[in-house]
Amino acid sequence: MPALFIAIAVSLFLILALFLRAVGDGRRVRAGVQFEAEDDSVLADSARPAALQRIFARDDAEFVAACRNPELLELFAQERKELALRWVSRRRQQMIAIMRDHMRAARSSADLELSSETSLLFTYGRLRLTCEALALCIALFGPHRLHAVAAQAKSVASGVRSLHDSMASRRGLGSA
Amino acid sequence: MALIITCLGLFLEVVLLSRAYLRGRLREFPFFFSYVAFVLVQSALRLVVRLAFPESYSAVFWATEFIGVFAGCAIVFEFYKVGLRKFAGVAKLARNALLLVFSLTVGKVIVTALPGLHEWTGAIIIQLERDLRFVQIAAVVTLLGLFMLYRIPTSRAIKGLALGYGAYLGISMLNLTYLDYFRSDVMIVARYVQSSAYLLALAVWGVALWSRGPEPVVSESGVPRYSVLQGETAEKLASSQLAVRSALDS
Secondary structure (H helix, E strand, C coil), rough: HHHHHHHHCCCCCCCHHHHHHHHHCCHHHHHHHHHHHHHHHCCHHHHHHHHHHHHCCCCHHHHHHCCCCHHHHHHHHHHHHHHHHHHHHHHHHHHHHHHHHHHHHHHHCCCCCCCHHHHHHHHHHHHHHHHHHHHHHHHHCCHHHHHHHHHHHHHHHHHHHHHHHHHHHHHHHHHC | CHHHHHHHHHHHHHHHHHHHHHHCCCCHHHHHHHHHHHHHHHHHHHHHHHEEEEEHHHHHHHHHHHHHHHHHHHHHHHHHHHHHCCCHHHHHHHHHHHHHHHHHHHHHHHHHHHHHHHHCCCHHHHHHHHHHHHHHHHHHHHHHHHHHHHCCCCCCHHHHHHHHHHHHHHHHHHHHHHHHHHHHHHHHHHHHHHHHHHHHHHHHHHHHHHHCCCCCCCEEEEEEEHHHHHHHHHHHHHHHHHHHHHHHHH
């Protein structure tokens, strides 16, 4: 129990430090976001659906692989990975901006609803988590193998689900 | 040593209160200054009892300490009331969250206080004080979280209130934990630590409230209905979700 109380006190100090940093750096953070948005304007083309399909598509990767030039293949993989990571980063910035605008407008709304706000935060958290997972997968496997990784993850998940269902049905039979 | 800390505390409290009175700031933070006035009276009473009736000091100390812990809730309330005055939405969230925090922890306090019905010992008082400090920490953390999440612009005074009381609560929690663990062996040191933590809080409040800093500018023109706003945000998030999914499906 003493460890819990010590942890609570230490957490309070950390939150206080974060609070001071957050309210102190408000202007700097806003400036930073603006700068990043301007810098990302070069990616405007890649935000279009067709461009997006090209970044993550396997066709180009298969074509370059068929050329049997290791240097070219490496350069291609590197470029695509960088582009895909920047796309994810841009998406992340957009999500942050959406929530920032929402919070700024909602804070003065007298009819604000706790349940809706929690639901929005949950959706936002899930999206951010997906973005982080996406960035990690891109960094590890490259954008063109993302589909294969997603399919693999889906098949593992469905395997786990069917195993769980069969165990549940067996347990049901046993108790009957 | 204890006398020096007490006198220094009294001096800082008098300076803080008289400065606020001269600057007309007592009405700006009525709960906070009431708390400081209470602690001033409490410290003066303890000093008199300590010098004139040393045998009654322990009883007076624990009785006033206990009331002081309850009085400390005034600062949390001031932080909520003044900090969120212009933000009705977040104030509503804070009210709900604070109610939840208080309800949950009052249960814990009652459980801790139950043995006191038979025999009211020093250990029970220490545990009870720690539990009450825990309620205040939970309330302060909740408020700080909401301030950060909704990017509430804060004045220097509000920042000072939060920082001073937050640091005092954190040090008190550590102090009461090791006091409960080592009991009477560290009683003297624990009292010094507690008094010094309060001196630190007074110094922070003194700096923050010495003069009026620039008030944060809030430009909330034409706040839309929450249902409309929530719908728009949900739609934007859904389109982001679609974009991410299309990356996985491409």
